Amino acid sequence: MSGMKIVKKSDPLGVDNIVLLMYGEPGVGKTSLAYATRKPMLLDFDHGSHRSAFRGDSVQVESWSEISGLTKADLEGYDTVVVDTVGRQLDYIVRGMAEKDPKFLNKNGAPTMQGWGALKSTFSNWINRLQTFGLNVVLTAHVKEEKSGDEVLKRPDIQGGSYMEVMKCADMVGYLYRGPTGALLDFNPTDRSVGKNAPELEILEIPNLHKAPDYLGQVIANSIETLNERNHASRVVADEVSDWRGKVEAASNKDQVNALKEKCIAEIESKLILKQVKGLIVDRAASLGLVYEGSPAKGRFEEAPRASA
């Protein structure tokens, strides 16, 4: 066999890199913070990276074709790709698509239904490819406000049908804003701003990036570690439930089902696992025509009374 690496069922599938989306007002420091990552390469779609005091390597993107086919070799030596901004990137993709095939745009220059579909798949395939190169991806976006009653909700400014695609592909979505003492990055979804915060981070106070030039890189590294711990924990739960599933499916009568119920309560320490195993037992009991009688803790499964003719 070739060098194909087989991942065994029991092996945890690790998170090697993530996609982080950060949005905020112009001038709040999105580009500078994006540069505070590990070995960043910034794709400058907005042509504004020169304004950052922390400028690193960048590509001044002039057309989608320049970067649509980026290879691993092109990005050798970089750990992070920054897309600044993702909204402008999508504009470039649309323009690139229209040059190849005009049917992707309507008379007003907006994507057709087919165009939206192609835009989404082009974007997500491109992000996926960067991830297969082992790179973290940081997307920046401007903010868009929408009034809802007395509240103003802030979202990343991403055009139409591609909004959802970007939100889905991002593992973390944070709103960067100016607080009383400096910039704050909040990944939590709130009434004021959308967010995605799988590693459950508190609101981050952005330090002086001169003193912490790898600040966001560290946040990303810690988040990856947290996500991997969770994947592992999830795998442990799934495996134990799977072991119990075999026992439950082997039970073929009332006494065996009741014995299993007692056994799982006595043996399973994790409440999370116990809930799932109880679910399996209830399901199995129902398939055997058994009904539960008595209190939740002390009841038993009994034969369901037969309906009289």
Next chain:
Amino acid sequence: MLRLSATLLDSYRHYLDGMPWMEEADLIDRISGEVEPTPEMELGTAFHKIFANPDGHLIMDRHSAAVYRTESHDFDAERVDTALNDIWQLRPVYECKDEELVFQTERGPARLVCMADALSGLTCYELKTTKKIDRSPRWLERYTNSFQWRAYALAFGSWEVTYRIVKLEQIENGIWTVTDHETIPCPRYDGLTRDVQEAVEGLTAFIYHFDLEPFKLESGNLM
């Protein structure tokens, strides 16, 4: 102790958000149990039966395409498989119930009862049927803002609740088919417990304000 469902908590959120279908009177009806199932609800219930037990509903014969059949609805099996197969392959635990989530509120304790459609490891899957998938920010936020998934994340210790949204349309011979589907992952976040606590607090206050507690008390429950 009050006994509340995660679905009722979400109705309360719709009421707070000023949704036209959930005005004060609608929420009172929900709490008092005076809600007639709509055809959409019945369709959703039938589809959930397929989700939890596809083999038990599969009808195959040589002369027509396979369908999943419930007492009330037939579904185009091939299209349903396309929308749900990845979840089925995980061999999740279906219809898992939790009744252990209790919040202390100003008006006393309230139990939040949760019933997850499917659990696999520490991921919870929640199935929704709909007539429309438009993928706009507001459409997406109907799900991501939900208190239902927040409650489930707490109840089942899930890192993520994944919504599978399935668009159903009726075709010839009255068969329902899947014309589109979408997946919306909702990961936990810092402050999730506080948000659910506040919502339970608010719903509890609403119930007592309108003297609806007899409908929701665990002991002496009228329903």
